[in-house]
Structures are given as structure tokens and as C-alpha cells.
Amino acid sequence: MSNQLITKDNYNMEMSLFPECEEEKQVCQNTETQKSNKPKEPNPRKLAPTFKPYNNRQVHMIYDIESLISEHHEARVVDEMVESIPDEKLFSYYVGGGRSPYHPKLMLKIILFGYSQKVYSCRGIAKLTEENIPAMWLTAMQQPDFRTINEFRGGRMKDLMDELFEAMIRKLIEENYISFENYFLDGTKIEANANKYSFVWKRATSKFEEKLKEKIKETLQHIHKLTQSETQPEQLSTDQEQEITEQELIEVAEELEVKVDALTEVIENETDKEIRKEKRQERSQLKKSIKQIREDFIPRMTKYKEQNETFGDRNSYSKTDKDATFMRMKEDHMKNGQLKPGYNVQMGTENQFILYYTIHQRPTDTRCFIPHMEKLADSSLPMPKVVSADAGYGSEENYVYSVGEEKEQRFEFLIPYGSFVQEQTRKYKKDIKNAKNWTYVEEDDCFICPNGMKVTFKKYQNKKNQSGYEQSFKIYECEDCTDCPLKAQCTKAKGNRQVHWNTIFEEMKAKAKAALECEEKTAIYAQRKVEVESVFGHIKGNRSFRRFSLRGLDKVNVEFGIVALAHNILKVAGIRQLLSEKNRTTRKGKGEIRLVFLPCLIF
Template sequence: MSNQMITTENYNTQMTLFPETEEKKLSKRQLAPTFKPYDNRQIQVIFDIKALIPEHHVARVVDEMVEAVPDEQLFSHYKGGGRSSFHPKMMLKIILFGYSQKVYSCRGIENLIKENIPAMWLAAMQQPDFRTINEFRGERMKALMDELFEAMILKLIEEKYITMENYFLDGTKIEANANKYSFVWKNSTEKFEAKLKEKIQETLQHIHKLTQLEAGAEEKETEQNAEITEQNLEAVAKEIEEKVETLTEEIEKETDPKIRKEKRQERSKWKKPLKLIRENFLPRLATYKEQNEIFGDRNSYSKTDKDATFMRMKEDHMKNGQLKPGYNVQMGTENQFILFYTIHQRPTDTRCFIPHLEKLAATSLPMLKTVIADAGYGSEENYVYAIGDEKEPRFDFLIPYGSYVQEQTRKYKKDIKNAKNWTYCEQDDCFICPNGRKVTFKKYQNKKNPSGYEQSFKIYECEDCTDCPLKEKCTKAKGNRSFRRFSLRGIDKVHVEFGIVALAHNILKVAGIRQLLSEKNRKNTKGKWRKPNFFFPLALFFRTYRTAPPSLYCLHTMSIVKILHNH
């Protein structure tokens, strides 16, 4: 009986095992979640912050490039003595790193070195405030920018990133940190100055009548329309002041009321032109003189940044331009590295070609072999400069002239008014027009361009255009046809700021190349580096331009221009 009961209990126990198993499976889902230990209030010790930075991070490239600059080259710009300064290499590193991360304000860089691990490492945990950073960028770097840039380029040449053999030149207009409505135009200044001098002449003639004297010298100046200067007006004003003082003394001494009244009336006649000279003429002459000195060979400038010139800038895809204060930045590139740059106040690229290459020749950088530029640089003056002398040729160049692309069109080749489509007789030095008449050489004519370069032209004239049925198509003559925005103001500070942008761009480029070369999947590249996916959009590769048509010569540099505008 007991055995039977045991068996029954065992059986019952076995029968209840399956439901118990289900309960146990369900209970596992109700367990409390587990986490890794976390306590941000516990003291953490980082023995090497550098270990937290990836191997090919841009911060490492910044550190390497700046450390390559000799200490003596940087220390020479410090007088010595006084309170200890932050190390110039540390300041350079945090500024270059900030610009590489598109942080251009000094307050933003100050926040970087407090919150960003690579920036903390570059600063060695030091924390200069934004005023110190701004003073170093705006003042210290003005003296060492050119030397620093040359040292960086020489480092890139040494590591064979660039060769300086082929120099792609192009320019871009970048907006200045200035009010676009605070403009001063040279034409307006000249107009107002001319009107002022006319008014001054009238006043001087009135003064001469008041004196009732035969002042031969003054009359002679008036007749000859002598140039009116501040010194001449100042001399006239002093003479009038002496006259007024004399009358004042006479009035004080005079006892007769009638005579006193007459003398006061006479004094008031002299006071009116004196006030006009002191409060109107002299200040305005000084203002116009200052404006003309600021203009130089420019036609405009901004009141809030007197070095900036108003230029037409194309900002949208429709190329609708606006006149804004800015600078024309000229730069040469190779393999999308910026090799050299200059800042200009001239809107056109043509007149920037020679000054840019002259400054390049004055540096310690190796002289380039070939210059490639677009038609904006094509001019006789630039061609003559590039060719140089027979004894000392400068460099090879590939620069199409301004109308090259237009001349390749079918419309241009069929247009009869273009003399290049006419037949030329070398023996008689004449052209044959579409109507079969001779257009013979008439004379030489010399002209000077705005830069002072003198060009010689040959003038041809048709023997007779009378009753010519093609005259309206041939000529209209009645008779016979004979470059975002800078943060700093002033060209010196703008030069520094663009230098920082250019260095940051080159450093990013090095970092991208190194990261690409470190990737394991390089089977299809065959040892040649290609564009990393995270980096800027690139134009065609360098070797493409050796056989490219003229319309593609400067795509390489134009891509750099777009990159810098995106910055």
C-alpha cells in the first residue's frame, strides 16, 4: 500500500514538473538589468591623453608640422623679459586646429581647448583666454606668418607631397569684415573736391574785393587757377584773423557810437569768410586729401575697413553679383595643396599676376617651372613678364588669352567683322575685307594700361567704305573703321587670417592622405593615393591637366576656391 502511494506521489510529482518549468522560464525575463560600473564623480586619472587620439587624426598632423618649425624662428619675434608668455608653438597649434575644425572665432577656440580632447592635448591642458588668442593671431602672427607658411611648404616638399614644378594659379574674391554700405567712391570724391575748390575761389575773390588792394601775387594765382592747398588757405585765414583782432581793438578804444557801429559791421564782413574757411573749407580739404591717399590706384574703399575695395562678387547659382567690400586672394596650387598666396586690393586677376609671382620669387621657396592659369590672366604684359629675357627666361606658362574660348565658336568664325577671319597679305601689310577691298596699315599707336605698361598697336584703315553693302555688318563706325568673409580687418591681418586658412587646409589634406594610405583595402589603387570619402570634393587629378584643353586648365585651382568658400 505504501509503495503504491509512493508511486502515486512520484507520478503526481512528475505530472507537475512541466508547469513548474514554464514558471521558471518566465521568471528569467523578470530579472533586474545589469550595467557596467559608472560614477562620474569618482576621480579619474588619465596617464596619457595622447592615447585617446586616433593615429591619423588631424591634431597629430598639426603637432608634427608646428614642431618642425625651429624654436629660434619663433622666439626671434619676442623681446624678452616681463611676464611669461604662452609658448608660440602651443598657440599656433590650437589656432590651426581650430581653423581645421571650422572654428574661426577666438571664443570658439577657447571653448575647444576646454571641451575637445585633441585641442586639450595640443594645448597641454593650458587654457589661454580668447583675448590672448586674438592678440596672438592679430599681432604676433603678422610678423611670423610668411616665415611659418614657407617652413610648412618646405616640409611638404621634403615629404614629397608637392614638387613646385606645375603651378596652378587662380584667384577668388572674399568678402571683408566691413559694412557694405559704408563706401567711399573716388569719382564722387573728385567731383565734390572740384566743387569745393570752385567755392573757395569765389570766396577768395570776395576777400580780395574787401581788401580793396592791388595784391598782384594773389590776382596772378587766381588768374592762373593755381592749385588750392591747405597751406594757402591757412595763410589767408591767419591774415583775416589779424584783421579781425585789429578791428576788435579799435572798437574797444573807440568812444563814438556811430564809428563803433561802422567798425563792427566791417568786422562782421571779415568774420563770415573766416568762419567759412575754418569750419568748412579746411576740414573738407583735409578729408578729401586723406581719402585720396587711401584710394591710391583704387576706385573705392570701405569706411570700416579702409584696405578693402568694393568688388563684384558672384554669390548664387545664377551668378547675380553684388558690390561688396573684399579682397582678391591669389593662390597657386598643386595636387590641391596651397603652395603660395597673396592678398590684393585690385578686383581684376590680370593686374595681380606679376605682383603675385614677384612676391613668390622673393621667398625661400623653389622657383616654379610651369604656370597654368585661365584666360583672366592673359595679357601682353603678363606674357612678356613670363617669357623674361633671352639670357634669363623665367618659366614656362600655359595661359590662353582673353578671347581664346570665344574664337573657337562657330559664330565667331563666321562673323565678318572680326579681322582674324580676313585674308592677310604679308607683303603689302594689309587685310582684304569680305567685300574685296584693302584695309591698309595706317600708323602705330601707343597706349598705357592702368598698371603703367605701354603697349604698341598697329592701326589699319580701309581704303574706302563708301557704298559698301557689308558696312553695317562690318563696323558700327560712321566713317572708316580705324573672388566668404574675413574675421579681421586690414590687409595685414587679412593676410594672416588667410594664411591660417591655407595652412589648415594643407594640414587636413595631409591627414586625409595619411589616413587613406593606412587603410588595408588598397588593392585597386596600386600604391597611388586617391580621394578619401570624408574629405573635400576634388577636381580632376593633376596628371589630367597635362593634356587637358584650355577650358580645364584651372579646374584644379577652382576646386580649392570652392573649398575655401565652404570654410
């Protein structure tokens, strides 16, 4: 670059570092100028944007809010179901006088509709009455407060829930939605409305209670030593075999207080310092024992007593909801097998309708079968003809109940036992340790083991399970297994091989096996997964109901009853909608004229 002075005129020229780019830029500018100089073609039409009339400040009048609800909407099914209940049944739970409450049918409709819309909180249901058109129609534009809804759901519905559910199931039977011929039973665990860390374990309570009893005995022995020079009352007996009660501890504390008062008088009247010092020490020890009895022993005894009464036949409960039991849930996000407080919901279905349900505090399904069926028998609903359930219900107790005590079968059952599937395998049939694969000689009442030795009858033995049901076993024992080459494959026992044979259970298992191998009944049992598992998936997956909102066994029973009714209502609405669409398609295919009337607003 030359030393020429850069001025305003030659600035752009001198500061250009890329002269080639500048040339290309100049060519492009010339081309655009030529294009712009060409004459433009005139636009033949100029279209202005148009919109549908819209003015949300205009006054709107709705003469009939019902006309805005579709024909097969679930709100109409709710209205129909609740209106079918006679008023006398609902009014019988009310006492006259005072301020007029909301109509019970209004409250039932809005709660059922709210649960059908996945709204489970009372505040959410109350909000529906202000914003949702079907909810406004069901309540006739009335708006009950969320406290009123909560009081009705948790209080009033406890008394009428069972009768309400049975009335709606009978209506489904009348309309041929269900027949109660096939009853598909299964259980699921739903988490309780409780803190998962507020657990109380029965084993821990028993351990602490035993330690408390030992400490009480040691304290009574210490008290006996302190007052051994005087005549002791019967309450201070330290017999190790006799357990002292709470009332006896109170009497001991009262006796010690009398002695403390007596020592206080002695100290006040005594002039010798050494004797007064000795008496003060003795009184201090007695006061310490009294404080320990009243502030530690008695409260803890009361606490453990209340805990044992709450446990019942359970192994745990939650402090937040004392009716909830800690169970293993399928929703284990931490993958550590954490137990959570919950309830075991037993439910029977047909055509994916919920026929009946019960709430249990036991984690296993086996012990819930008989209470569930007993409650169903006590209701006004008919007993099913065939009950289908999985292997978790296949126990001797449940089989005997199904058959009946007088050998008059209550209902047919399609319930496999625990080893039913395993017994169908080739490996099981060839396993020599299974006594079922041995030869049985009925005349001698003995088995012949694979080594050719007799396994003869030895004795009878009775055992009781957790529910108190007594099972009878026949004990068979081999003659001699000393030099048997097959003993390692046959048994791990050090002595002779024994066979515990439950005659009644084997007879019931043979009956269950024969039923499950029947082609007609096998087809019925195959529907079980489609039936009840689909309902559980709809409730917990589609409807997102995985945790109760209420606490206590009675209130939980009410809440799941609402969930079950909402499920059935949605099922009815879906079936009606499907049938309506089929009829509409059929009519359209026949060439019939279809007229659709839309509501119009006139101002």
C-alpha cells in the same frame, strides 16, 4: 417616453438614447469576461534589464591623454608640422625680460588646430583648450586666455607668417606631397570684416573736392571785395588757374584775424555811430569768413587729402576697414549686384594643396597675376614649371611677363585669352568683320577685305592700360568703303574701316593657343577646375570660411595663411588615413593576424 418618474434605479435605462449600441457593448463585456476567466500560462523566464557600469561621480585618472587621440588625427599632423620648425626661428621674434609668455609652438598649435575644426574666433579657440581632448594634449593642459590668443594671432604672427608658411610648404615637398611642377592659379573674393554700408567712392570724393575748390575761390573773391580799399597780401590772390593749398588758407585766416583785431580797435575808439555800425558789419563779414575757412574749408581739404591717399589706385574703400575694397561677390542674396567690402585672394594649388597665396585689393584677376608671381619669386619656394590659369589672366602684359624680357621663358603658361573659345566656333570663322579671317599680304603689309579692297598700313599708335603697361598698335585703314555692299556687316563706322593690330599680343596669343591645343598640356589644363576650384569649395563651403575675422591687409594675410595651413594639415591627415586603411585592408586580405590593443583604466 412615459410619464414615469425617473429614479436612481432606472436612470441608466431611461437616459439611454442608443439602445442598439448598449446591447453591443454588453456583448463585448461578456466576451472579455469569458477570456479573463481562462487560466494564464506561466512565464518560464523573468529577465531583469542590465546596463554597462556607469558612475560619473567616480574618480577617473588618465595617465596618458595622448592615448585617447587616434593615430592619424589632424592634431598629430599639427604637432608634427609645428615641431619641425626650429626654435631659433620662433624665438627671434621675442625680446627677453618681463613675465614669461606662452611657448610660441603652443600658440601656433592651438590656433592651427582651432582653424582646422572650423573654430575661427579666439574665444572659441580658448574654449577648446578647456573641453577638447586633442586641444588639451597640444597645449599640455595649459589654458591661454582668448586675449592672449588674439594678441598672438594679430600681432606676433604678422612677422612670422610668411616664413612659417614657406617652412611648412618645404616640408610637404620633402615628404613628396607636392612637387611644384604644375601650378594652378585662380582667385576668389572673401568678404572683409567691415560694414557693407560704410563705403567711400573715389568719384564722389573727386566731385566734392572740385566743388570745395570752387567755393574757396568764391570766398576769396568775396574777401577781396571786402578789403579792396587796402593793400592785399599775396595770400589773397584769386588767380583762377592757381589752386590754393591748405597752408595758404591758414595764412589767409591769420591775416584776416589781424584785420579783425585792427577793426576792433577802430570800433572802440570811434565815436560816430554810423561809422561804428559800418565797421561792425565789415568785422562780422571777416569773422564769418575766418570761421568758414577754419571750421569748413581746412577740415574738408584735410579729409579729402586723406581719402585720396587711402584710395591709391583703387576706386573705393570701407570706413570700417580702410584696406578693404568694394567688390562684386558671388554670394548675392538680394540678387541686385550689391558691392561688398572684401579682398581678392590669389592662390596656387597642386594636388589640392595650397602652394602659395597673396592678398590683393584689386577686384579683377588680370592685374593680380604679376604681383602674385613676383612675390612667389621673392620667396624661398621654387618657381613652378607650368602655370595654368583661366582666361581672366590672359592679357598681353601677363603673357610678356611669363615669356621674360630676354625671351627666356620664366615658366610655361597655359592661359587662354578672352576670345579663345569663341574663335573655335564656326560662326566666328565665317564672320567677315574679323580681320583674322582676311587675307594678309606680307610684302605690301596690308590686308585684303572681303570686298577685295586693300586695307593698308597707316600709322603706329601707343596706348597705356590702367596698370601703366604700354601697348603698341598698327593702324590699318581701307582704301575706300563708300559703295561697299558689305560695309554694314563689316563695320559700324561712318568712314573707312580701320583695323587696330597688336603685333606682340597676336604673337603671344598664337603661343598660348599652340600650348592649349597640345594633347599633353590640354590634359594638364583640364585639371585646373578639379584642383583650385575644389580647394575654394572646401574652404568656403565645407569649412564655412566666407568672411575674415581680422581687419587690415597685414592681419588678413595672416588669417588666410592660417586657413591655408589648416587646409594643408587636413589634407595630409586625410591622405595618411586613406593609406592606413588601404594597408589595413591589404593585410587583412592576406590572412595576417591583427591585434588591437585598447587602453584600459585600473582603479
